[in-house]
Amino acid sequence: MLLGPPGAGKGTQAQVIAGRLGVPAISTGDIFRANVSGQTELGLKAKVYMDAGDLVPDEVTVAMVKDRLAEPDAKGGFLLDGFPRTIPQAEQLRASLQDLGHGLDRVLELVVEEEELVRRLSGRRMLVDGEWVQREDDRPETVRHRLKVYREQTEPLSGFYEAEGLLTRIDAIGAVDEVTERALRALGWPDGGGQPDATTGQPSAG
Ligand code: AMP
Numbered sequence: 001m002l003l004g005p006p007g008a009g010k011g012t013q014a015q016v017i018a019g020r021l022g023v024p025a026i027s028t029g030d031i032f033r034a035n036v037s038g039q040t041e042l043g044l045k046a047k048v049y050m051d052a053g054d055l056v057p058d059e060v061t062v063a064m065v066k067d068r069l070a071e072p073d074a075k076g077g078f079l080l081d082g083f084p085r086t087i088p089q090a091e092q093l094r095a096s097l098q099d100l101g102h103g104l105d106r107v108l109e110l111v112v113e114e115e116e117l118v119r120r121l122s123g124r125r126m127l128v129d130g131e132w133v134q135r136e137d138d139r140p141e142t143v144r145h146r147l148k149v150y151r152e153q154t155e156p157l158s159g160f161y162e163a164e165g166l167l168t169r170i171d172a173i174g175a176v177d178e179v180t181e182r183a184l185r186a187l188g189w190p191d192g193g194g195q196p197d198a199t200t201g202q203p204s205a206g
Pocket of ligand 1 (some may be wrong): 006028029030032049050051053054055056057061081082083084085089137146
């Protein structure tokens, strides 16, 4: 699981790390955004909260993740990005994983100071249909609110997983591949990952 404030680089790292581990990256933010674009019932419900920089209610989010974790590609493991974001979500996750016969191996917290987060989020643009656009929730006033929400509702998860002996904090300042290397090392890939073996998903020798 990747934990960390908005702008810490969770989405980018989740894609790279999941690719190296050969497991799907499950991002609740991406699932919500896909539903908003598709104008589904879930998307319409989530959009109000997302645009305001607030968290989507736990019951909506937890049910969605539960369905996603039950899909066949998650059987061999997965990387969670942006979930859980509250203590109740973490407790529900624990119960869901127990039902599925899974357990969390490790929680990586990406650490970046707040000033840098504001700089990154305010300058961030996404490529949508060939055009660079700013996410609605990356506007400066919404960014400040999202960081407050993070401090109040999500940061306590750091202590929650530390108490379970699952947490490793990683300095997430630096080039993307440097941060990836720190993350992989924390996951016990001492050579920084190497090339995963196509059949085992483990790093090959050398
Ligand atoms: P992200 O892309 O992870 O920054 O998520 C974008 C937005 O989606 C957040 O600001 C929330 O409104 C919503 N969201 C994503 N994940 C969660 C979650 N685990 N719980 C509640 N809301 C979420």
